[in-house]
Amino acid sequence: MAGLFGSASSTTTSASNTQGDISKDVPISNPPEDSISDLSFSPQSEHIAVASWDKKVRIYEINSQGGSEGKALFEHEGPVLSCCWSKDGSKVVGAGADKAARMLDLGQNGAPAQQVAAHEKEIRCARFVDVPGQQTPVLVTGSWDKTIKYWDLRQSNPVASINCQDRVYTMDSKDKLLVIGTAERYINVINLDKPGEFYKTMTSPLKWQTRVVACFTDATGFAVGSIEGRCAIQYIEEKDKNSNFSFKCHRQTPPNQRDVSNVYSVNSINFHPVQGTFSTAGSDGTFHFWDKDAKNRLKGYPEVGGTISTTAFNRSGSIFAYAVSYDWSKGFSANTPQLPNKVMLHAVVGDECKPRPKTGK
Template structure:
């Protein structure tokens, strides 16, 4: 097995980590982290000498309420945030200026950016998606198209052409991004602020998992997605609706431990992330374990040594060289409050073949 180096990032958040994302620029070592402490943190893993290690905190952006998700925009100088203040915000890294793109009617759980279509999509517990254009100036940025959902969205993820929305009641909607981008233009032309515009999903699906979905993550290459549940399972599915492709979908058990009396203790799978080069994926569970999986060969590549607490978020760098792991106590630890010093951000420098699956070239 290839060796890997792991280090702890300096100055972590003071409350639970909700999300983390690496810069979209291939050789960048910047990472943003959102937290329940009402802040978004921007780190660079390189120190003043250019050495990758514990890195440094570059900036911190305060919000009015806990921040539940964050993503980079077209480059590493802009980020988008979503949180319990009901707002979707754009932050200019150069000036520190925060601009509210739209306000939902409940907490905003997720936010993603599509560089191919220049749109930001947010998913809120008010059972709507807001689709924001980012290429037409401040006027269009503040006029999102609103898409009604049948239930609350718990997690969203996208490819170059599709958006996957995992909701309550085990429902999944897959949208065509081109259609969503056109919807924003229609909202502008009709001056309706997007309200009342209808769009049919490209596909409606029911989750392959029996219990509530916790996370969904799309494969690189626009092939399909993986989803996870509160009950220690992951499902792998393909977009292609043909019977042959649908016959390939499967689910498996993971993030379970045997107790001293011989019973299975089942943990939620909180986080999923696909490797951008090899197409393998990482899962992070409430058991404090991160595992790497080959979704094509249906096998576990490796499992890392247990972390000190529940895994809240995982993410690969754009070039696939680093894996970031956000660790925060959760309900699995029996703790409602987070003590000082227990929230940690770890980064692994991966060996060349560490995340490579059995069939990868």
Template sequence: MTSSQLELASPPTDAISSLSYSPQTPTLLLASSWDKNVYLYSTHQQPGGCPKKAVEHKAPVLGVCFGKDDAEAFSVGLDGGVMRRVRVDLESGYLYELSRHSAGAKSIVYHPETSTVISASWDSTLHIHDPRSFNSPTTIPLPHKPFTLSLSSTKLVVGMASRALHIYALPSITSLHSQSGQTVNLEPWQRRESSLKFMTRTVACMPNDDGYATSSIEGRVAVEWFDPSPASQARKYAFKCHRQPSAENSNVDVVYPVNALAFHPVHGTFASGGGDGLVALWDAVAKRRIRQYQRYPQSIAALAFSCDGKYLAVASCPGFEDGKEDLVAEGETKLFIRELADGEGKGKGAK
């Protein structure tokens, strides 16, 4: 089978902020947008995909993830300068507010084994909430403003300003359900400084729970392992990517931010998406690029693999690296679904 790609016919009307595939159904995709909506797509129900639901919020939505099933999602965003974290019932469209931070937020994740929702706010806190209850969340103060979250089966990685990273053991996080409404100064399992020299853009955990990858605003990606032993830490590395020769001087590279990272759930390779409009697949173990796809129309804002690894969702829209600070014009935001060919996501040494 050769790879193929389709473009969804009804993308959001403003920039896409995040993508999330259902953990149960590989053709159900959530997209959050600056147009104040969370969109649910059935990507292969009809040619061009089928937009099943658009749930309107009061302000731009910056992050979204599925909950316990295909009918539940959680989102974060901006609401008059106040972050809202809401339960989105994807069947009725009803919004139920779980908690409020005192500033905006971009990142939210859900841990299905413990029914734990974790949101990170620019007020420098994490909120830990059990959506099955109506209790207030537990608050964890952070030393810096958080930009990104990612979960593995046992770890939570928080990427913050000042190149700081906190890694939390999930049992310590989920145990805080019993301390709802309180502020808890939880010590992370590990405190790290990013291997990258500039601001962290995003983080993604490996599906095998071994480590994570981070990206920065200056066209670099770092790959690290959780194991603190000297042997494991000696394996970490960083590399340059998403850099293009300057039109004025071919000897000078234009450096683009790496906006998105996503690990393949089966093969453990990962995709990166940059402000140059390119998506590349990488083998984290072999330290090699597997392939690079054709340039997309605009900057890559978000990436997500389906639960079976068969599909890669790619959000393309104008980015600040193009000097575009106004609202995205109609038709500039595009959402593509790439169907991977057999073996397309495998690493160089995989069988």
């Protein structure tokens, strides 16, 4: 995908230039008809799954020029809140407000999606994970019924279930690390070598409601984003605790009002699959790329014309997708037809996501 929107070399910028460019970003054709809740790229090909409040999961193919074409879709009986791919790229799962997870097997042309999981309340997130001893992919679902459940897709009942402290709001996994964020700011860490128990439980280092968690690419820790324009970098092991920190982001100071700061939710965090740097995106309609090790911002991008509800990198990190869509922060009544609803593709070029060179003292 090096050729997406032109050559990388032509848009390389100096490290001192932290203002990013979105003028060449390309919209996905035929986007969903309602708010976009989740984006997920295939780990094996240039396909992206898009979950929406219009009760559908859509799968698009992206070509080397940044064009897109709808390839498949399947329906739920309520808004879809999460979507994910199996590790081999053959299956897509959606999960949502109908208390079900449904899976489309892309290898079975024309076959309908099958229900593969159920909870007593809405399912907020779903992820495929590798669990030792399991010969087939395992699906993990997290629900507002305060449980997470593991599913062997060949069975109708979960192979394991864990009670959490409160409603599950967010979840992410990398290698043997699974991190779950719930209401009341609880964060649970699971080592998938022992999937039936919490390895560690903590309270979020941020003072306000957890919106998103995202695992580091090396699985040594995770980032947390809150509704109060803050992000925290948190390592799992005690020996690394001195590297933990948090920072303000997605805040705006109105003109001529130095003592006023408008605070926005951090809605999405993604780690670059190659560089290990990460993105944040928020209700202020901006996204940024950061280097956690250097503790600085690599690039900040202009407002995109609406709230950014969710984001994702593709498997190589050459494409950053972001949904310009209502994030439901102001409830049902604020979701008007005039609001934008689209998925944009941003070509990651030059040094946009590269860590800063380490300088000796």
